[in-house]
Amino acid sequence: MKATRRFVNQLQPGETLDQVFLVRDKDLRTTKSGDLYVVCTLCDRTGTVAARMWQASEAVYNGIPTDGFLHVKGRTEEYRGQLQFVIDSCRPYSAEKVDLGDYLATTAYDVEEMWGELLEILRAVKDKPLRMLIKKFVEDKELVAAFKRAPAAMQLHHPFIGGLLEHTLNIARAAKALLGLYPQVNADLVLAAVFLHDMGKVAELSAGITMGYTDRGQLVGHITIAAIWVAEKAAAVAEETGEPFPQKTIDLLQHIILSHHGVFEYGSPKLPAIPEAFFIHYLDNLDAKMYMTTSAIENDPDPNASFTSYVRALETRIYKHSDRLDREAEKDEKPGKLFQ
Amino acid sequence: MKATRRFVNQLQPGETLDQVFLVRDKDLRTTKSGDLYVVCTLCDRTGTVAARMWQASEAVYNGIPTDGFLHVKGRTEEYRGQLQFVIDSCRPYSAEKVDLGDYLATTAYDVEEMWGELLEILRAVKDKPLRMLIKKFVEDKELVAAFKRAPAAMQLHHPFIGGLLEHTLNIARAAKALLGLYPQVNADLVLAAVFLHDMGKVAELSAGITMGYTDRGQLVGHITIAAIWVAEKAAAVAEETGEPFPQKTIDLLQHIILSHHGVFEYGSPKLPAIPEAFFIHYLDNLDAKMYMTTSAIENDPDPNASFTSYVRALETRIYKHSDRLDREAEKDEKPGKLFQ
Amino acid sequence: MKATRRFVNQLQPGETLDQVFLVRDKDLRTTKSGDLYVVCTLCDRTGTVAARMWQASEAVYNGIPTDGFLHVKGRTEEYRGQLQFVIDSCRPYSAEKVDLGDYLATTAYDVEEMWGELLEILRAVKDKPLRMLIKKFVEDKELVAAFKRAPAAMQLHHPFIGGLLEHTLNIARAAKALLGLYPQVNADLVLAAVFLHDMGKVAELSAGITMGYTDRGQLVGHITIAAIWVAEKAAAVAEETGEPFPQKTIDLLQHIILSHHGVFEYGSPKLPAIPEAFFIHYLDNLDAKMYMTTSAIENDPDPNASFTSYVRALETRIYKHSDRLDREAEKDEKPGKLFQ
Amino acid sequence: MKATRRFVNQLQPGETLDQVFLVRDKDLRTTKSGDLYVVCTLCDRTGTVAARMWQASEAVYNGIPTDGFLHVKGRTEEYRGQLQFVIDSCRPYSAEKVDLGDYLATTAYDVEEMWGELLEILRAVKDKPLRMLIKKFVEDKELVAAFKRAPAAMQLHHPFIGGLLEHTLNIARAAKALLGLYPQVNADLVLAAVFLHDMGKVAELSAGITMGYTDRGQLVGHITIAAIWVAEKAAAVAEETGEPFPQKTIDLLQHIILSHHGVFEYGSPKLPAIPEAFFIHYLDNLDAKMYMTTSAIENDPDPNASFTSYVRALETRIYKHSDRLDREAEKDEKPGKLFQ
């Protein structure tokens, strides 16, 4: 079906469709004349469209999954200037038969390639206990599978399937590029901590068909979860080797994870107190801000505005045309003097 | 020796002593004439006195322990208005032969009685997994031994041997007294969390002969340490029972521990998000503030002042005479109008 | 009429009604064809419903009270998925004939019983001037009548008729339960201050048919109002006894009132500087937070969500299922790992 | 055309109009039947009205200016309780033929008179370099023309044509009135800085037909812009005189400009560090707050409310009746006691 798939952002009024959408927010309502109808939202990775199914029944309504896939037949129309989809018939569709990439925002990069490059960078770690600790994480198949799919955040940055891996790799690359400039920094510790600093997001966020926070994510948070995992995997290493895992290494790794948000207000229970913690804090922030500014610019709806709308997380609007400085670029500018 | 012990706060100029002190801050110096002498501080639980030993040698200096016990012979004298001790001879003394209670500030209550009362209160917990979890902590002898000796804080409140237990028991009593007024609160969760909320201080603080933060305490902190211990003990319960420990119970217990400081600025990575977390946050604070105000009043050096000196942690000075309201009490007051 | 009253939260489309509602937000509008119609809101203690009266006139409009009672005849219908009431005829209705409890949210407890219990607790005060001061307040019939009806706050906690008394009694009970644990605290001062700490709300809030802030409440505030009342009642005691009221007692009582919000940002012009002020600050907060969390959980509209929506005053969402920990309770949880 | 102009706040349903409006937010849409229509907003200085033009074409749409003037023929009607304008025909209209005062909010005072009075006050400056510096600004015709038209702010205070001059003059008058009371303050420096402190707004805000921030305003800001202009004009004075302009005078003037917002959070890179900087900071704030409170009171839509709605910039609502204290004025008040 994919060959002929029409994505939401391609739809025009008057199209007839016979394909699968992700369905959300279903509701059963009554018309003035007492007839039942279904209101719901159809989604794919490019957007959402409101849908209605007239002459519905409770049975039909119950047959529509909550946060699942729906094969619909029907047509698009315009209603009050908005596109709307009228469902003629529908049936639930198995999640296993769809290509999730059609429905969920996903990293633009190849996940396995990214994972391979990340492992390659981690191979530079020389300290034996750290190597074994990393290995314990890498060999946890379930965890790694989840790590490869997790977003890096719900909204702020890299909020898509594979985003956590993409963000982690970006920081690993940057760390690799800068470690040579700061030889006083413990490279082994930095690389291990880059890998693990946001690992807890795998349990904080549920990134199935719909993305959200898990209860454990809200009650405990990815920072503490990752710190606990370090303790658990270190215990597993100790069991394997029959020797205690160096406590100092655990402490330092947990310290970096706990302090990587940099300030208390963002949920770090400790402030950075070793060079490596500052190192990761800044590279993490840099990568997040690069994403956030670029994304704010790309997604700004108004092509005529030279600034994006206000970005709350950055406490400012972002100027959209710093990328070019040539003479033509001056035309981007709004005149700076009054009445000229 | 205890029978005849003179405590520091009893010493007068002109006394001859032959007894043991805790010694700190030793230093080897040279007089103008080139002779060596030792400067150090002698301590017991009532205070400290400066000491000098003239005609010393490097060997003598090296024989004096760092943060250990010293048997001294010598005499007190006054020097520039301050009491000073002149050491005639000295030799190191084994920590095992002393009664630590003579040297270290200690709870005024019987430790075993407090521990017994705390266990009695915890017996009210009905939820089976929580009971087993508490049991795992109670059966960890090394941990319990340390818990009974730990202070509740370095300086702010209950900063003495047994202080953590005293503080924990106070909160347990208060919780027991108030749980009946708030039936919506999960009493099992509250009682377990009262027991465990500050347990991590056992590893955060080192309370041997001198009190201080451990490296792990500074890098990781008691809040995260306790959260990790909950995970570890729950795993031990699961291993024992062969059933998974309820994850929800772990999450809630860890949540209360993580959020019990109430705000991010004090190192809580999560804000309270269940009634039980608020419950413990306020009772914990109440007990700490009761200690801090009472202690500030008792230790204020100026008997004529109606306010203590500024207490930084409370951002104010404390009024010392709110305990009595009778007519005589008015005389505590400084006149409130000008020139009367 | 009460026997047959249909409450707002019971209404279905297609019902015919002939009963009294509280009416708000009336507006006179014109249809496209130029006819006048009235739009207003009908309320009782269970909710509100939009209403329209077609073919209205200015006279009809003017006859509808602003924030008063209206006897309506008409029928319910559904309009755009929302319930709506169409008024056929209406007439104003005297507030004296209604049972306010049908229209205004009210404490679930018996007001006179609560008042009696509060007085019983206050009877423990031994200091004679404080006893006389409390008596002056208790004998002020108008004030007591208002105190029994006042809400404890506009929105945050106990925002209903009788809420101030309920909240005050809760704190008094908690104080009674804890005073034995902290013998250094002046019990007389605590009990008197519990009674008076929020008394100024009687003048800050107007809790007639609609609840709101009075001008004096906004300009001066309940904290300063209560402090002034203490001065006035103490002067009345002094006049009665012919002796000056102890100034120290006034100062301490005013201090607790002024500082009971605990921090400047919440409108306390003084920080707590006596143990009793901290004592009341924490019990006050504890009771408010117990109400706020329980209320957020009970009123959360989404039964499937394990967290309430964001509660601004608590800066977090509240987890709704901390009340039970049994194995079944695990099902409350959203899965914590990705794609499971 | 002005004689017969109907202002937006005078319009009633059913009027036929043939006049010019300022047009904004134009959009081309499609009806269900596929026909094109234009949606836009018509404005003058008294308000805005939504407009639609049916049976439109792309050519018509393109002919309508973006943020320009439009001569329309058509009629008003009510749509869902809101006034709406239906355009029958329209054509763009030259900005040069309109009286901008009909379309843009403007100072109520005579601009040239204000300018004259400001220059008169500045004549009191005695220091020769400062006099020459002021002269350089006054002689910059383009700058002065813009200065006379600029608003003082986008929203907060004096947000209208001529507002910057009005605000500057107000401060100059206040400075003149108070300088005698504080002889330690350098009057020359104060007067020059009053003139220049907000001058950068001329380049920060574009106050043409629509008001907004320029790109330079958002990227650099009026504070830095004004500091740069002081450097440039001082260089021009130096060139003219052949002597270096006193660097100290430049530094102090720039310091006052940089620090006049008083705190870092409002964009001042320096805190006031000379008496003159505090002097201007407070007079500037006083004038802004007088405008903001008066304006909040005058524009409050609800005549029955004794307080305005919440004013975010003041973090409070404003009481509307402090202007009169006579006995009748008491009736403004809402009763302060419960149920009376």
Place this chain on the structure above:
Amino acid sequence: MKATRRFVNQLQPGETLDQVFLVRDKDLRTTKSGDLYVVCTLCDRTGTVAARMWQASEAVYNGIPTDGFLHVKGRTEEYRGQLQFVIDSCRPYSAEKVDLGDYLATTAYDVEEMWGELLEILRAVKDKPLRMLIKKFVEDKELVAAFKRAPAAMQLHHPFIGGLLEHTLNIARAAKALLGLYPQVNADLVLAAVFLHDMGKVAELSAGITMGYTDRGQLVGHITIAAIWVAEKAAAVAEETGEPFPQKTIDLLQHIILSHHGVFEYGSPKLPAIPEAFFIHYLDNLDAKMYMTTSAIENDPDPNASFTSYVRALETRIYKHSDRLDREAEKDEKPGKLFQ
């Protein structure tokens, strides 16, 4: 004795004195040889000098007043580079026989003239209740006597006898000068509030021989004290006239007093919510800052520094030479470029 008085800031080593000082901080100590000696501090309005009296006895020590006057005979000498006074004999001296102005820092202006000018300005109040209220304060002789002597603050500004009156008059003059520029401001309210805004300092500060906070000042504070006094004096007016004092006037006056610190953090329980409150807030701040900057400059000990030392209350150092801009003034400057 005054004719021949040597002030502390005039003393040189080797002088013989026979005159009265204010004495503070007396202490009885023992020399190495066991003799008693007295250490104390002698003060007048120009400074303090350390003093010692050898061969003292407990009787002599007890005869020296605490915070009182002492007639001493003795001589000055230098000890470790500091001036010291050696007392040969001494006897207590009656406070009634001294000219307090020799010992306490005092306003440089004539108190009665300032008071007269203040009353003259207040005469402009037209509202009858306000006039009567002001009269009640003016006729309270004890209060007025204290008002004339009180400092405006302990340290921040006008911390000397008469400072409160001087500060109040300064604001009254500024208000008088600016009220004409802001006709929307209620002048009666402003003038009454200027008079009363800091009146509570009379009870907050004790300005006898030593200056300090009273207990009531620390527990309740001048803001609440003044608000209570307004209530009490208004009640007195009502009693006199037999009519209720307009509540609205009380509310507004109390509001200005409560909000005049402008922000919660400085102890205002309400934010300014009427133009008059902002008006007084800024004039109050302006006068305080003018004092603080001028005083920091005048008292800076280092004549070579172009900035004062750090002024904590202003969060900056103050530049000392903004008063002159002539060419010579450039020499005040430190060179601004490196290595020139």
Place this chain on the structure above:
Amino acid sequence: MKATRRFVNQLQPGETLDQVFLVRDKDLRTTKSGDLYVVCTLCDRTGTVAARMWQASEAVYNGIPTDGFLHVKGRTEEYRGQLQFVIDSCRPYSAEKVDLGDYLATTAYDVEEMWGELLEILRAVKDKPLRMLIKKFVEDKELVAAFKRAPAAMQLHHPFIGGLLEHTLNIARAAKALLGLYPQVNADLVLAAVFLHDMGKVAELSAGITMGYTDRGQLVGHITIAAIWVAEKAAAVAEETGEPFPQKTIDLLQHIILSHHGVFEYGSPKLPAIPEAFFIHYLDNLDAKMYMTTSAIENDPDPNASFTSYVRALETRIYKHSDRLDREAEKDEKPGKLFQ
């Protein structure tokens, strides 16, 4: 003389010296017997030592320079446990004859090599106006000479001769290493801004024999100074080319300079609003923090402590042993459990 120079940190009691020091804080005092003596401080780049010259005269005192060089003869001795230098004779010494590197802390790198590498990196800028702008700065010989000597800050980081260049080069290297990872970032803008972002420190700090803030530095600050210089140099380019310099380029460059501190509280009048501004903000911070942590560790006086003393600018103490993780490293740790 250098061959035989004894540095301050090498001195022992009993040495005889005949060499040059930097002299500070000279003072003329009188002994008890009335003789004059000079107290001063002798410094070189390794530390300071107190010095006294007995039997001095006013002429000798006046001959000692303020913040200059002094050739002294004399000897070291110990006084109260501190080293002290007794000057027998002295004479001023010309600054031109000394090697400043002996007296002032200096970068450990070769200045000309660093400058060469920086220019090499800047050569990658392609935008022609930016190239010309950079050239104008590079060709300003006086500025470049000062830039090469300036420290990067007074205390926080790189506070030594050449520190600004070292810090700037570090950021340039890091930018070069990371620009490839973020292709959306305008590399030309970044490189130019790295060069100029702290350039204003050349005028903010005076780094002659003693380091300090200039008046202009304190009143205006390096951020605004650099923004002004960009305007001036751009004007010079425009004059040279006869074409206007692109305003947009100026705006963006000034924006990065203004916002590079990242938050208002650190003196940035604008928050970062382009990706390039965030880029520089983080690399700048990273380099500063790497210096601060390393320097805190290296300079910590206590070899036994595993944490440095509290570092105010980082709000924490720094752990000193994160550089090594091997088994031996565990011994750095303080035991983490109580009483073990």
